[in-house]
Amino acid sequence: MTWTANSCFVTLAILFLWRVEEIAEACSCSPAHPQQAFCSSDVVIRAKLVGEQEVEVGNDIYGNPIKRIKYEIKQIKMFKGPSQDIDAIYTAPTSAVCGVTLETNGKEYLIAGKLEADGTMHVTLCDFILPWDDTSATQRKSLTQRYEMGCDCKITRCTSIPCMITSPAECLWLDWVMEKSVNGQQAKHYACIKRSDDSCAWYRGSAPPKRDFLDIEDP
Known part of the structure; x- marks a missing residue:
């Protein structure tokens, strides 16, 4: 016994x-540059959060109910995603299982997430979510013009010196080693753009890319 x-x-x-x-x-998950988040996400929207409720979305393999937090939203603009509007975002109920806590008093967010087979949008702590008021003018411009131009480029995050790229189609992301932040100058003000010779380089500014590129090794 x-x-x-x-x-x-x-x-x-x-x-x-x-x-x-x-x-x-x-x-x-590793921190992602806003451009990486844009390129890897199924949906990228600007939305106002207007409500919140806990819902059941099925059962796990043991028959226990699967709970999610459903954030009701008012979509303001879709930068990437399906043809229909998104009216709700789902996430796990706690941060221990990657759930995201958001303010529902009408606050606006930039939200990047995944689209499930049933057409619902889901987000986790690994997704890129930022209050809209905290986005820079360059980030807002890049959402409609520039990030997509660099989706074939690779952004390599440098965590300690020395670090290097292995291909001309890479941009070295130095915010962490330069500013101890993943929301530094390159995240706020630069996009990694593919040039005519298929190499990639950082570009800064609000006008369409022309000559104003930085060398790959120069942040």
Whole structure:
């Protein structure tokens, strides 16, 4: 009897640890430059959050209900996504499972997320979400013109010196080593654009890219 009880305890402990590791891995993600977030997301919108409620969206493999937070939104502008408007955004109920907490008092956000097969938009802590008032003029301009021009480029984040690129089609992102922030000058004011020779370089400004490029190694 003791052996059986101990075996059950060990099994439960293993399942618990597996679940904790699964949750931790689910929220493990590297910071992304706004352009990377734009290029990798299914949907990028400017939206006003007007409501919030907890809903059930099905059951897990054990028959337990899967809960989500449903944020009701008023879409202001879609920069990337499906032809129909998005009227709600779904996320996990807590940050422990990658859920995102947003203000629902009419605050406006720039939100990048994934589109599920049923047409609903979902976001996690790994997605790019920023209050609209915190976006720079360059970021707002890039959402409609410039980011898409650089989706074939690779942005390589430098975490410590020395760091380097391995291809002319890369831009070196130095915000972390220069400013100890992933929301530094390159994130706020630059886009990585492909040039006519298929190389990529940082571009700054609100006008369409012409000559105002930075060399790849110069942030």
